[in-house]
Amino acid sequence: MSSDADKTTFTIILSACSTSGALAAGREIHEKFIALTEYERDLGVQNALLNMYAKCGSLEVARDIFRKMERRDQVSMNVMIAAFAQQGLGKDSIQVFREMDLEGLPQDDTTFASVITACSCCGALEFGKRIHKRVVEPVLGRKCCLPNVVVETALVSMYGKCGTLEQAKAVFKAMTTKNSVSWNAMLAACAHQGQGDEAAAFLRAAACEGVELDSASFISVLIACSHSGMLEVAYDHFQLMLSDFDLVPAAENYRCMVDLLARSGRLGDADELMNSMPFSPDAIAWRTLLGGCRVQGSLENAASAAEQAFNLEPQNTAPYTLLSSLYSATGKKDELVELRSSMKERGLRKLVPGRSVIEVHGRVHEFVAGDSSHPQTDKILRELDILNVELKQAGFVPSTDGVVHDLKTEDKEEILALHSEKLAVAFGLISTKSGIPLLVLKNLRVCSDCHAAIKLISKLRSRVITVRDANRFHRFQSGTCSCGDYW
Numbered sequence: 001m002s003s004d005a006d007k008t009t010f011t012i013i014l015s016a017c018s019t020s021g022a023l024a025a026g027r028e029i030h031e032k033f034i035a036l037t038e039y040e041r042d043l044g045v046q047n048a049l050l051n052m053y054a055k056c057g058s059l060e061v062a063r064d065i066f067r068k069m070e071r072r073d074q075v076s077m078n079v080m081i082a083a084f085a086q087q088g089l090g091k092d093s094i095q096v097f098r099e100m101d102l103e104g105l106p107q108d109d110t111t112f113a114s115v116i117t118a119c120s121c122c123g124a125l126e127f128g129k130r131i132h133k134r135v136v137e138p139v140l141g142r143k144c145c146l147p148n149v150v151v152e153t154a155l156v157s158m159y160g161k162c163g164t165l166e167q168a169k170a171v172f173k174a175m176t177t178k179n180s181v182s183w184n185a186m187l188a189a190c191a192h193q194g195q196g197d198e199a200a201a202f203l204r205a206a207a208c209e210g211v212e213l214d215s216a217s218f219i220s221v222l223i224a225c226s227h228s229g230m231l232e233v234a235y236d237h238f239q240l241m242l243s244d245f246d247l248v249p250a251a252e253n254y255r256c257m258v259d260l261l262a263r264s265g266r267l268g269d270a271d272e273l274m275n276s277m278p279f280s281p282d283a284i285a286w287r288t289l290l291g292g293c294r295v296q297g298s299l300e301n302a303a304s305a306a307e308q309a310f311n312l313e314p315q316n317t318a319p320y321t322l323l324s325s326l327y328s329a330t331g332k333k334d335e336l337v338e339l340r341s342s343m344k345e346r347g348l349r350k351l352v353p354g355r356s357v358i359e360v361h362g363r364v365h366e367f368v369a370g371d372s373s374h375p376q377t378d379k380i381l382r383e384l385d386i387l388n389v390e391l392k393q394a395g396f397v398p399s400t401d402g403v404v405h406d407l408k409t410e411d412k413e414e415i416l417a418l419h420s421e422k423l424a425v426a427f428g429l430i431s432t433k434s435g436i437p438l439l440v441l442k443n444l445r446v447c448s449d450c451h452a453a454i455k456l457i458s459k460l461r462s463r464v465i466t467v468r469d470a471n472r473f474h475r476f477q478s479g480t481c482s483c484g485d486y487w
């Protein structure tokens with residue numbers, strides 16, 4: 001067999017492995033054959049390896065190969081930019097894109113669509129806008145890459161996820177071709193902002209244009225309604241799914257309705273819907289019901305919903321946090337003590353660390369709860385100290401409900417002060433000119449203490465601070481939040 005034939009064979013096999021997710025087979029080809037030949041240093045084979053490892057979920061191995069490559073081309077860069085973006089590693093994806101720029105490699109629709117997606121997952125709005133400019137204007141002989149439905153849909157999604165609904169709408173309206181993914185991106189943008197009326201209007205428009213809608217389209221409408229407290233509209237859409245669109249509501253559609261009913265104070269109806277679901281409610285559904293009990297300050301059903309959630313996901317601490325916050329708000333001290341000791345007995349600790357990102361001057365900075373790895377940590381901590389003093393002077397009392405560890409009060413306050421969203425906000429405040437709005441993205445729900453603190457910080461510092469948490473957008477301005485403390 002000639003060497004070209006060997007090379008072709010390797011790339012075809014590796015490509016087959018990536019399509020079918022056959023990691024073990026792909027690794028065997030790599031280690032037992034390719035590694036023993038000079039093909040390990042061949043660009044085409046290396047690209048095929050990158051693609052195989054990335055698509056089969058071994059992103060770290062792909063990263064390692066990529067970093068050791070002597071020469072990289074457009075294909076290598078595209079594979080890594082897309083792989084990082086798909087895994088939610090926006091910062092890494094943007095880093096590779098910058099390297100691609102530096103090396104002067106050609107970029108195409110795939111590059112742009114992927115890096116725009118990367119911007120949405122780390123809130124890099126400023127950088128995303130620069131990319132938007134690049135895809136609109138032809139530069140140095142490169143032709144303009146719009147119209148392109150994939151790139152434009154990525155832009156709609158990015159603007160939606162970065163809290164700029166008007167820009168998402170502008171891109172969407174200018175699109176000459178839209179597919180169902182584009183419509184769903186637009187609906188999701190409305191959902192993030194809690195714009196129930198707009199989401200419903202876009203859904204009607206999509207239906208009029210004969211777009212194929214799915215349960216995700218309806219999830220967005222239900223979430224949007226849920227965030228704006230529009231129970232009737234949500235219920236109508238829930239019914240419409242079956243009656244007019246022949247769609248069977250998925251678990252998430254039910255959860256949205258449970259959430260909305262519970263938060264509107266109709267806990268009995270929420271409980272009834274849980275019991276009438278065509279499948280057994282999962283842990284998220286029970287936590288949703290519990291979240292509604294907490295918002296309503298209702299103890300009825302709360303303990304049993306928490307127990308159901310614990311049983312389904314024994315290692316998840318979220319139900320403990322919700323229940324302890326409810327007990328604390330309703331003055332149930334004995335129950336609170338009992339709950340904390342039962343949590344200690346079960347050996348539970350917060351498993352997923354809080355992680356927040358903020359973009360400053362086109363660069364994304366990441367913070368983990370209690371983190372001190374940022375080069376400007378000293379300045380950030382000094383700013384937090386100043387803020388804590390100002391907050392206390394303004395009458396702020398830290399709420400320690402969410403801290404479920406067995407700690408002394410001072411330690412709890414210390415831990416609250418170092419929540420990732422607060423680190424990111426403090427960094428944003430010291431790194432930008434006064435008046436510049438801040439956008440922080442957090443992987444978990446913002447805790448009630450940070451929520452209350454950031455509300456006050458927005459007033460003390462006259463800043464608009466937007467926090468996108470796991471659940472929704474919070475736009476803090478002049479001491480209030482757009483969620484109306486309803487989250």
Ligand SMILES: [Zn+2]
Pocket residue numbers: 416419421446447448449450451
């Ligand atoms: Zn917090």
Ligand SMILES: [Zn+2]
Pocket residue numbers: 451473474475481482483484485486487
């Ligand atoms: Zn809020």
